[in-house]
Amino acid sequence: MSAAAWPDPAEAPPPPAARQVFRRVFRSGETTEGPRVLAEEVAVALSYDGSTHAVMMATPAELEDFAVGFSLTERIVEEPEEIESIAVLATTDGIDLQMRLRTGRAEAVAARRRHLAGPTGCGLCGIESLAEAMRSPPPVPRRMRIDASALGEAVASLSGLQALYRQTGAVHGAAFWRPAEGIVRLREDVGRHNALDKLAGALARDAISPAGGAVLLTSRLSVEMVQKAAVLGAEVLVAISAPTGLAVRTAEAAGITLVAIARADGFEVFTRPERLRAGPAARS
Template sequence: MATPAWPRPSVVLPCLARRPEGLKAGLRAVPEETAVALTYGSATHAVMMATPADLPDLGLGFSLTEGLIAHPGELTGLEVLPRPAGIEIRMELAGLREEAFARRRRRLAGPLGCGLCGIESLDEATRDLPRVAAPTRLSAAEIGAAMTALADGQALHRETHAVHAAGFWRPGQGLVALREDVGRHNALDKLAGALLRQGRCPAEGAVVLTSRVSVEMVQKTALLGAPLLLAVSAPTALAVRVAEGCGITLVARVRGEGFEVFSHPQRIA
């Protein structure tokens, strides 16, 4: 069987556009959406629809934000492989992490699951998180600038108008990393992987999102270790409670220098 062609992040398709003068034939760039399987050893842990770009970052970041590793050294292998039905990110875990993953897989053999990646009980959906205590502070001007920089840096979104972004803002340096994806969780996982690969310290800046803030986004930010989470949209009630509990400053509905702070306001200068 021939190896499938590697998909591009976007594709241009024909469409009919309604204009004041009537229907006109046109072209529209739309983001690609590909099935991506994340496997550890020979076991598939999760399959998700994702934009086929920055996939090594997705594999590394997902491993961290899902609690499968605590630092990059615990992932001893990572390769991205094209498959007839999609893409496989195949990873290898080191030592004790591999043993813990095997035990987790055995527990997943039951008939029921709650729908979150690799989670086998409702208790784990509200898992214990590390306390984020970094004192990093941002001013109102920096918060507005961070959101503006995120929007300005979204090349794929400018082309397609259909993807989310996650960025990392560092005081004194600006937006130092940005990743895009059709899935908001994937964009954040890709950002986490990019920061690990670049050797950046998440405690020294803020995660910036184009999406609403659900509890999973707060959980992933806590496991990354970033003390501030800025978003253009509103949070859920559970996301606010979790951010308060794990020490994250949650800032939402950012519009220029206007915003709403839901937890730990001491980090806002």
């Protein structure tokens, strides 16, 4: 798989991930003014062999990771090697991530596209039916055991590593953590789905196995986040916010240990608690 830049020098370069703006502040009875750094978002099209599959509002950074991760978690491809090339085409309207697929995979995607009934919402792109939206996630392996205290420390370390969040206060983070290594990869985006897709792409492109680690999210846990994590092969999925009921049922079906409402003083485990080593639990 290779990455190619847009060859036409007349095209605009991708915008920065953040930009400075001027604003006036009214607070505590006082008025001040000055600059503030804001997260950028642009329309990003994900195209396969010349046809657009989905358009997402995203942070214009780590776009090759986004292309690969989206393709994997949405099951467009099964292996990153099925993407033969990626071109990042920046225009005044947005960015087109144009991917060329291997012949067999390209034919399967084209056949799928012909059956699409219409546009779909964020996180459920290119689906054909309600049944596909509720597709069963692949089962994840059961190999790891983690000390609960170590997982808490991992969550606590996440915010300090989010450079774009520190600048803007307006992006989600997705990270992969291993007990002996700490945070292995971290990606940020204005969209929570995009952040997880970028993380998936970064792991795939760097040939990093998700075995023996946990995916950490700064967002809420909805069902499509669990589905994407299952495709990634994550045994443990952790978020600082609460899950939905469907997310819990989906995680249980996939064999994922679902940890949520992670705070400085602890967290709550909703499924498969046997992966976590801790003292005796007290019911609340």
